[in-house]
Amino acid sequence: DTGVSQDPRHKITKRGQNVTFRCDPISEHNRLYWYRQTLGQGPEFLTYFQNEAQLEKSRLLSDRFSAERPKGSFSTLEIQRTEQGDSAMYLCASSLRGTSYEQYFGPGTRLTVT
Amino acid sequence: TQLLEQSPQFLSIQEGENLTVYCNSSSVFSSLQWYRQEPGEGPVLLVTVVTGGEVKKLKRLTFQFGDARKDSSLHITAAQPGDTGLYLCAGASHRAGNNRKLIWGLGTSLAVNP
Numbered sequence: 424d425t426g427v428s429q430d431p432r433h434k435i436t437k438r439g440q441n442v443t444f445r446c447d448p449i450s451e452h453n454r455l456y457w458y459r460q461t462l463g464q465g466p467e468f469l470t471y472f473q474n475e476a477q478l479e480k481s482r483l484l485s486d487r488f489s490a491e492r493p494k495g496s497f498s499t500l501e502i503q504r505t506e507q508g509d510s511a512m513y514l515c516a517s518s519l520r521g522t523s524y525e526q527y528f529g530p531g532t533r534l535t536v537t
Numbered sequence: 538t539q540l541l542e543q544s545p546q547f548l549s550i551q552e553g554e555n556l557t558v559y560c561n562s563s564s565v566f567s568s569l570q571w572y573r574q575e576p577g578e579g580p581v582l583l584v585t586v587v588t589g590g591e592v593k594k595l596k597r598l599t600f601q602f603g604d605a606r607k608d609s610s611l612h613i614t615a616a617q618p619g620d621t622g623l624y625l626c627a628g629a630s631h632r633a634g635n636n637r638k639l640i641w642g643l644g645t646s647l648a649v650n651p
Binding site: 427456463464465466467468471479514516524525526527528529530531533 | 567568570572577578579580581582585623625627629638639641642643644646
C-alpha cells in the first residue's frame with residue numbers, strides 16, 4: 424500500500440499527558456498537511472510543510488502543539504499537556520506540487536483525552 | 538476570509554432517490570475538489586474540477602463547477618446505501634500568495650436508507 428499512513432489509529436490519554444502522532448506521506452509528495460476534525464465537521468487546518476520547511480501554522484493552534492518534518496519525509500505532531508478539548512480526529516494529508524492542490528489523506532488518528 | 542458554504546448540512550433519503558449537494562462561495566477558486574468520508578476514516582478524493590462550467594461524471598455522481606468558479610454541485614442519481622457518508626468540498630484559492638492550502642466546507646452528511 425503506497426497511500427498515506429498514520430500511527431497510531433487510536434490514542435486514549437489522560438489530561439495533562441503529552442502525545443505524539445506520526446504521518447508517512449506518499450513517497451513522492453513534497454507537501455504535507457495536518458488537520459483536526461471533530462464529529463460531522465470539515466477538516467480544520469493546523470499546519471503545512473513543503474519538504475522539511477513548515478510554511479504555515481494556524482493561528483488557532485496553541486503553543487502546546489508542535490509539528491516537525493525533519494527530513495522532508497515523515498512528520499510528527501506533538502500535543503503537550505493535553506486537554507479534553509483536544510479530543511478529535513487528527514488527519515494528515517499529502518500532495519504533489521503542481522497537481523491542482525489535490526490532497527490525499529491518511530486514515531487519521533482518533534485522540535480521546537479523559 | 539474565504540468561506541465555502543455547503544448545503545444541505547444533513548440529508549436522509551431512501552435508496553433510489555436522486556439528490557444534489559451544493560457548495561457556494563463569494564470567492565473565486567482555481568480548482569475545487571470533492572471528497573467523501575466514512576466514519577473513522579480520512580476523506581477520499583472523488584474529483585477535481587478546474588475549468589468554469591466543467592462537468593465530470595463518476596458513475597452515478599455528476600460534478601459541476603460554476604461558470605465563475607465560485608460554486609459547485611454534486612448530483613447523485615439513484616442513491617444507494619453505499620453512498621452514505623460525509624461529502625466535503627474544498628477549494629484552492631485563486632489569490633496569489635495564498636495558494637498553498639485548501640478552503641474547506643463543513644460537509645454534507647448523507648444517509649441513504651435501504
